[in-house]
Amino acid sequence: MNLDQAKDKIDTLRHELEEYNYQYYVLSNPTISDYEFDMKLKELEKLETEFPQFFDPNSPTQRVGSDLNQEFVQVKHQYPMLSLSNSYSEAELFDFDQRIQKLTDESYEFVCELKFDGTSVSLIYENGALARAVTRGDGEKGDDITANVRTIRSIPLKLKGADYPASFEMRGEILLPFAVFAELNQAREEIGEMPFANPRNAASGTIKMQNAAEVAKRKLDSYVYYLLGENLPDDGHYESLQHAKRWGFKISEHTKKCADINEVVDFIKYWDTERFNLPVATDGIVIKVNSRKVQSNLGFTAKSPRWAVAYKFKAEQVSTTLESVSFQVGRTGAVTPVANLTPVLLAGTIVKRASLHNADIINKLDLHLEDVVYVEKGGEIIPKIVDVNDSLRKADAQKVEFIHECPECGTPLIRKEGEAAHYCPNEIGCPPQIKGKIEHFISRRAMDIDGLGQETIELLYQQGLIHNIADLYELKAEQLIPLDRMGEKSADRILSSLQESKNVPFERVLFALGIRFVGETVAKKLAQKLVSIEAIENATLENLTNIDEIGGRIAESVITFFQDERNRELVNRLKAQGLQFELHESVLEGRSQKLEGLSIVISGTFEKHSRDELKDLIEKNGGKSVGSISKKTSYLLGGSNVGPSKLEKVEKLGIPIISEDEFLKMIE
Numbered sequence: 273m274n275l276d277q278a279k280d281k282i283d284t285l286r287h288e289l290e291e292y293n294y295q296y297y298v299l300s301n302p303t304i305s306d307y308e309f310d311m312k313l314k315e316l317e318k319l320e321t322e323f324p325q326f327f328d329p330n331s332p333t334q335r336v337g338s339d340l341n342q343e344f345v346q347v348k349h350q351y352p353m354l355s356l357s358n359s360y361s362e363a364e365l366f367d368f369d370q371r372i373q374k375l376t377d378e379s380y381e382f383v384c385e386l387k388f389d390g391t392s393v394s395l396i397y398e399n400g401a402l403a404r405a406v407t408r409g410d411g412e413k414g415d416d417i418t419a420n421v422r423t424i425r426s427i428p429l430k431l432k433g434a435d436y437p438a439s440f441e442m443r444g445e446i447l448l449p450f451a452v453f454a455e456l457n458q459a460r461e462e463i464g465e466m467p468f469a470n471p472r473n474a475a476s477g478t479i480k481m482q483n484a485a486e487v488a489k490r491k492l493d494s495y496v497y498y499l500l501g502e503n504l505p506d507d508g509h510y511e512s513l514q515h516a517k518r519w520g521f522k523i524s525e526h527t528k529k530c531a532d533i534n535e536v537v538d539f540i541k542y543w544d545t546e547r548f549n550l551p552v553a554t555d556g557i558v559i560k561v562n563s564r565k566v567q568s569n570l571g572f573t574a575k576s577p578r579w580a581v582a583y584k585f586k587a588e589q590v591s592t593t594l595e596s597v598s599f600q601v602g603r604t605g606a607v608t609p610v611a612n613l614t615p616v617l618l619a620g621t622i623v624k625r626a627s628l629h630n631a632d633i634i635n636k637l638d639l640h641l642e643d644v645v646y647v648e649k650g651g652e653i654i655p656k657i658v659d660v661n662d663s664l665r666k667a668d669a670q671k672v673e674f675i676h677e678c679p680e681c682g683t684p685l686i687r688k689e690g691e692a693a694h695y696c697p698n699e700i701g702c703p704p705q706i707k708g709k710i711e712h713f714i715s716r717r718a719m720d721i722d723g724l725g726q727e728t729i730e731l732l733y734q735q736g737l738i739h740n741i742a743d744l745y746e747l748k749a750e751q752l753i754p755l756d757r758m759g760e761k762s763a764d765r766i767l768s769s770l771q772e773s774k775n776v777p778f779e780r781v782l783f784a785l786g787i788r789f790v791g792e793t794v795a796k797k798l799a800q801k802l803v804s805i806e807a808i809e810n811a812t813l814e815n816l817t818n819i820d821e822i823g824g825r826i827a828e829s830v831i832t833f834f835q836d837e838r839n840r841e842l843v844n845r846l847k848a849q850g851l852q853f854e855l856h857e858s859v860l861e862g863r864s865q866k867l868e869g870l871s872i873v874i875s876g877t878f879e880k881h882s883r884d885e886l887k888d889l890i891e892k893n894g895g896k897s898v899g900s901i902s903k904k905t906s907y908l909l910g911g912s913n914v915g916p917s918k919l920e921k922v923e924k925l926g927i928p929i930i931s932e933d934e935f936l937k938m939i940e
């Protein structure tokens with residue numbers, strides 16, 4: 273294939289893939305199978321590696337995000353990112369309308385939009401391509417989060433059509449749909465991370481992660497709602513958004529043009545309850561004057577536009593009685609107090625229980641049994657107790673005390689300094705923790721054991737057939753077949769899947785062990801750096817914290833895990849059963865320590881290797897591949913088209929630039 277042919281093919285594939293992405297993530301209407309999509313993506317990746325001169329940060333291949341750590345650079349907003357003034361009642365909306373009437377002689381319409389409860393973003397497009405994405409920050413300047421935003425599939429990297437302005441800004445909200453949020457929190461709890469309180473926190477936490485490849489895995493979504501710039505296609509805000517939809521942006525299908533404020537009120541009444549059926553969190557309605565011309569007549573106050581207002585939904589609240597408090601032990605041993613309430617209707621569902629989160633919250637509310645409590649459904653999905661009516665409390669009411677012993681196994685609970693949660697430390701003997709560990713071990717991203725689910729694990733545990741993960745490999749067909757809803761076929765499937773799992777690579781086995789704070793990425797880092805389980809078992813705090821991205825908290829957790837004789841024994845049993853406890857030879861090939869202690873920044877495009885391959889080579893040879901230049905950088909590995917800001921920075925700091933060939937010599 274010559275250069276022209278390659279360029280043509282690359283362009284065609286990029287175009288096709290972006291179109292499929294659009295159909296899937298913006299229109300929710302996939303037109304090809306995942307398999308076909310992956311095949312095309314692979315073909316494009318191959319061509320881009322072969323022809324690095326055609327590198328494009330907005331290629332669909334870049335949506336997986338780089339694994340290099342980034343530092344966020346602050347950027348000034350071209351138009352300050354203001355907020356909206358809030359209103360809470362119909363009367364305030366009529367006032368808003370009156371104020372506008374006084375300020376303008378023109379007639380006007382309103383546009384009503386859902387107020388999405390995520391984190392706002394400013395997207396800059398130049399000549400039809402995403403050039404920069406910035407957080408709100410303090411409204412004047414924010415963080416450049418372009419690399420992370422590129423991974424959000426519903427944000428177009430290249431625009432469709434041709435009638436977009438050469439340069440414009442689009443504002444929108446980045447959010448995590450409820451379903452993805454629930455999945456994420458479950459995964460976090462499995463590795464002992466604190467779950468996010470609500471989808472908004474999860475979205476804003478995710479978009480500021482240093483590693484774009486991790487962001488890509490979180491499946492963020494977006495809606496855009498505000499177009500800014502010169503030469504916009506239409507005077508109407510509503511009409512502009514319809515144009516933006518054709519350029520490939522995801523806009524809400526629930527936006528409505530309203531002739532007057534009465535129609536606005538109807539819209540609000542409808543969504544006040546209907547919003548609970550949406551797949552994403554909303555906390556109000558935004559009402560905007562449609563005409564841009566009228567908008568500019570009205571202008572801004574110091575804080576917010578005069579042409580728009582937010583109507584905030586009242587978090588629905590009801591009162592009921594606290595009947596009792598129970599304490600639940602999670603898979604990680606965290607103990608959560610749960611309030612059992614007299615059932616009551618709240619925002620369309622019957623509420624019987626509310627989360628109390630931790631001991632501090634119980635104390636702050638000064639809860640007593642039989643208290644009349646106020647329950648609210650806010651941004652969180654589980655209702656919470658927000659207040660107590662203590663004037664109705666009987667004199668002899670019993671104060672709610674946090675328990676001291678685990679309700680499942682009786683072990684005294686502990687509370688680590690600085691942490692809100694109480695834990696049951698009996699990781700190996702406490703039933704929900706035992707079952708939780710086994711469930712994590714067999715899960716898809718860990719050992720991926722077919723045919724074993726939560727119910728079967730419960731059954732096997734109840735029958736005394738398994739007490740830990742190593743017991744799984746000693747299960748026999750004759751033990752499984754007689755179980756409820758089992759049979760020969762299912763038993764066979766479980767046993768052969770367990771056999772197959774002996775080929776699961778080391779990093780996934782390490783993840784499957786369920787060491788607190790050792791998620792997939794950390795497990796991969798540990799496996800790659802330390803190569804074998806023995807090295808990890810014997811590593812010191814210093815050995816561990818020397819590894820990129822492994823901090824004190826993770827290191828301590830690894831050490832504590834292996835200090836426990838019972839864990840060592842478990843690992844030994846698994847080893848004897850034939851699971852992978854060191855990196856595969858093919859991964860080990862070509863490894864050295866020639867770059868030990870060196871920290872290298874890759875920039876530009878290269879002739880012989882792709883940037884990912886170079887990164888791999890740096891790490892395989894004991895070096896550290898980092899995303900941005902600092903005083904600690906040893907070399908800039910530069911290809912053609914090194915960014916001018918990078919060149920300036922290395923010159924200023926006196927950091928040597930090496931070419932691809934010089935680099936390859938260093939590791940020869």
Ligand code: IVH
Nearest residue numbers: 354355356385386387388392445497558577
């Ligand atoms: S318009 C100048 N429209 O609400 C006005 N904002 O307090 C620009 N938000 O920071 C904002 N949904 O994060 C607008 N449909 C919507 C919105 C929306 C959510 C957020 C946005 C903004 C905050 C305003």
